[in-house]
Amino acid sequence: MPTTDYDVVIVGGGCAGLSAALVLGRCRRRVLVCDGGPPRNAPSPGVHAFLSRDGILPQELLRIGRKQLEPYPAVVIRPGRVLTIAAEDHHFTLTADSESGRPATITTRKVLLATGVDDELPPIDGMRELWGRGVLHCPYCHGWEVQDQALAVYGRGKTVAGLALLVSRWSRDVVVCTDGPGGLSENARQRLRAQNIGIREEPIARLQGNKRGDLKCIVFANGEELERQAIFVHPNQHQRGTLAEQLGCRMTSKGAIWVDKYVQTSVRGVYAAGDMTPGSQQAVIAAAEGAQAGIFLNERLTKEECF
Structure with a gap:
């Protein structure tokens, strides 16, 4: 197996990304969550139809999600955008914002894209x-x-x-x-x-x-x-950032990232969850897709290690 900084880098610190990090943290995986900024629903006065959290402020929901990751020491959350991503032999190399102001280089076995979309009002x-x-x-x-x-x-x-x-x-x-x-x-x-x-x-x-x-x-x-x-x-939408484009991920006719039944994109080792994939766009659905992605990622990593 390649020696990398992380097992999984999650690009996006919203409901999908944090939910995937929680599952992977409980699987004892080395995870980095790159949080690029406020979520799409930041202007909303409340997140609704989210079981046990109906009406909660969007920023409070994410605060709770980050807090619940603290018991899992292998999960790291860092603010900043992922700038570039490239597929190498059996791993990926990313560059991201860092506190020093110079881009940091990160290596990982798998990538989960969870950056969401922007609305074109x-x-x-x-x-x-x-x-x-x-x-x-x-x-x-x-x-x-x-x-x-x-x-x-x-x-x-x-x-x-x-x-x-x-x-x-x-x-x-x-x-x-x-x-x-x-x-x-x-x-x-x-x-x-x-x-x-x-x-x-x-x-x-x-x-x-x-x-x-x-x-x-x-x-x-x-x-x-x-x-x-x-x-x-119902406004038009576009993907946040160009990472999927850099990787050559297949897109649907409506501009969403195509994923298979294991939420893997057309690029092997790259997964996607949340609003950036086809389907309904709700916080609770994004969280569920993130959890599902976490399970599939851990099972794929386990197969590579054990079979």
Whole structure:
């Protein structure tokens, strides 16, 4: 077996990365977690639908996760980004930020990518400022908190129609705002009308909110205002960083990292978990995928050592 600094380097210190580190720490594996900064849900006032932690602040959830890694001395957490990664014969070499200001070189047998994704919000004034409170991405995460309120759903085409129908299970006062021609089929319009969901296709000038980040109204380009307490949007996304690209990992048509049933990417020895892989994006699911990745990583390492 190659002599490396670690058995596994986990790139990303969110729910997926910390959960994988916990499993691997309990397996007595030498693990380094490289935490590159705040998670995607940092602006949110709470993490919801996470068993035993419903409503917890995102930063508090991660603090607890890091605290629970302390009993496992072989797990190291260090702040800083991984800059480069290269596959060698039977191991990987990474460079990462260090306290000295000079990149540190790290070697590892396996890599788990868990950096998540960034959201590409529509270029509308107020959209970024209200993100996480007045502008929401997931009714499963936030629908309960805005139930029975006046809601909007932003987008165009088939995607916005499906999201609006889903949101209508939490409130009967839902309006689709397409910010120009909506590209809605007649069938989609009929389905929306059947659920009393309105459609506004006027261009949007801005979202108006308060200092807390709550939405007050949608202001259209013609000056009209539509009072709403929240607006749901499914924004486009892109991967955080270029590590998967550096390694040559296969991507899906939607820009996610392809993984097999063992959450291994197309590059042998490189695994991925959390929002950067296909599927639903929730903190509890990311944590579960991280735990699963930890199990598969330990079993692969064990096979290499024992068989």
